[in-house]
Amino acid sequence: MNKRNKKMKNALLLVMSFVFMMTGVLGCSSDMNKANDAASGQSGNGTPAPQEKVKLEIYYGLGGKLGETMEKLIQDFNSSSDKYEVVPVVQGDYGETLQALQASLAAKQPPALAINRYPEFMKLAASDVLLPLDDYISKPEYNKDDVLLLDQGLYEGETLGVPAYVASQMMYYRQDVFEKYDIDYDALASFEELAEVAKMIKEKEGIFGWSVMWYGEHMIDYARSAGGDIVSEDGKTVTIDSEEWIYAWDSIRKWIHEDKIMETVYGGNGWEWWYKTIDNVMNGKSAGYTGSSGDGGDLDFTQVATGMQKGFMGSKPRPVAVSVMFNLFKDSPKEQQEGAWEFVKFYTAAEQTAYWAVETGYIPIRESAVNTDIYQAKLKENPYLSVPLEQIKTNGIPPYVDPTGGKIYAEIELAKDKVLVQNMPAEQALKEAQQKAQAELDKVLKP
Known part of the structure; x- marks a missing residue:
């Protein structure tokens, strides 16, 4: 190889080395820029990079229109x-x-939030797993003075739930x-007069005059609307075997049975029994039923009308007005x-709770809604949309x-099945339930 060719080869090698070096530097610079972009929330072209949203699981058991x-x-x-x-x-x-x-709590992996009825809420509250919400509801943007039944979320002086509906x-x-x-x-x-109407409808139309929901809350309403209560005034004696309860x-x-x-x-599964009851009324197999204000979204109000509850034994109706809670x-x-x-x-703002009410029939949680x-x-x-709100303002308790964290309610549920399904005389079912419920209450009250 002559000197001239050797010099050209050396020059070429030098150029190639420089190119490789610069490629490495630029590559490192590009990687660094990407890292900086990620750290600063920027995409490669300097625009904000999309952030992944925080996932919030919510547990609830609602079917149909709800x-x-x-x-x-x-x-x-x-x-x-x-x-x-x-x-x-x-x-x-x-x-x-x-x-x-309960399974998620035992695993220390609860959801972000849940929707519970009052009995389930009380069980959770007694288990000391719920987050106190007093600091949240005290902020002006929540406007707690506009919220119905907010006090039902209180447990031992703390707000552990707020109304969803x-x-x-x-x-x-x-x-x-x-x-x-x-x-x-x-x-x-009275309900007794409704029963006379039901008898006449059965005789003339050959359909059931009324449908009674397989639901503990309804059976409690009937007993309290006969003048009964779950416990005595001093709170020490379970009174679900009283004359009023047995009569209702x-x-x-x-x-039903005689x-x-x-x-x-x-x-059935889930709320299957509930929706079958509604179907029986809408399909002409029954002339009416006791249901929830939340049935409004599933009903055709060109066919059905909404009425307030009736009392028993000449007593004033005393239906429960209850907050279903977050x-x-x-x-x-x-x-x-x-x-x-x-x-x-978001959900409990006036517009959203009003939307929930008109779609489902439930009572909105805000007066302003x-x-x-x-x-x-x-x-x-x-016009029937206003009847549930009128009922809780007129007769609601x-x-x-x-x-006991729901154990008294549990005994009422068991007694309800014995009476409605098994045709057990109410006196027998309720006295058995009272004894077990009293034992649970005594455990809580004993010094």
Whole structure:
């Protein structure tokens, strides 16, 4: 090789070495820039990088129109929030929701929030797993003075739940059947008079005159509307075997099993029995039923009308007005607790709770919701929308606070099955339940 060629080769090697060196430097610079972009929330072109939303699981057991409406509100929240995404974990009913919660709590992995009825709420409250919410509800943007039944979330001086919606048990009847026989539901003075109407309808139409839900809350309402209570005034004696309880429950039993003028549907998965009861009324197999204010979204009000509950034994009706509650959990990460509360604020704002009310029939949790355009427009279309709110303001009473963590309620549930399904005389079923419930209460009250 001559000197000239050797110099050219050396020059070429030098150039190639320089190129490789610069490629490495530029590559390192590019990697560093990507790392810096990630750390600063920037994409490669300097625009903000999308942040993954914090997932917030919510446990609830709602079906039918209720479930559809809840999903719609969750979607609306997710669309409006850049930081949080609510993920529904749907259970069969409230009881299954409690079971799922207990399993998740035992594993120290609770959801961000859940929706519970009052009895399930009390069990959770007694277990010391719920997050106190007093600091949250005291903030001006929540406006707690506008919220109905907020005090039902109190447990031992702390607010452990806030209303998601308010429920009261209503009476729904077929307008065509009642009009055919010139029956004015509102003029009926008692449940006994309703039973006489049911007997006449069974004789003339060959259908059940009324359907009684396989539901403990309804049976409690009947007993309290006969003048009974769950415990004595001093709170020391369980009184579910009193004359008033026995009268109301045995009347229902006789109308179902002996006179056969009423029916009860039981069993199935989740709320299957509930919706079968409604179907029997809508399909003309029954002239009416006792249901929930939350049935409004599943009913055709060109066929049915809403009435307030009736009393027994000449007593004033005393239906429970109950808050179905949002609960947050102590063991959830702080970020999830904050996100859960953001959803609670969104859901319970006047417009959203009004939307929930007009779609489902449940009572809105805010007084101000009644004045929204969406509520007023629906009220013109369906005047029966206001009946549940009228009932809780006229006759509604708070639920019994079970100091045993739900064990008294559990005995009432067992007795309900014995009377409604097994046709056991109410006196026998209730006396057995009273003894067991009293034993549980004594454990709590003993010094």
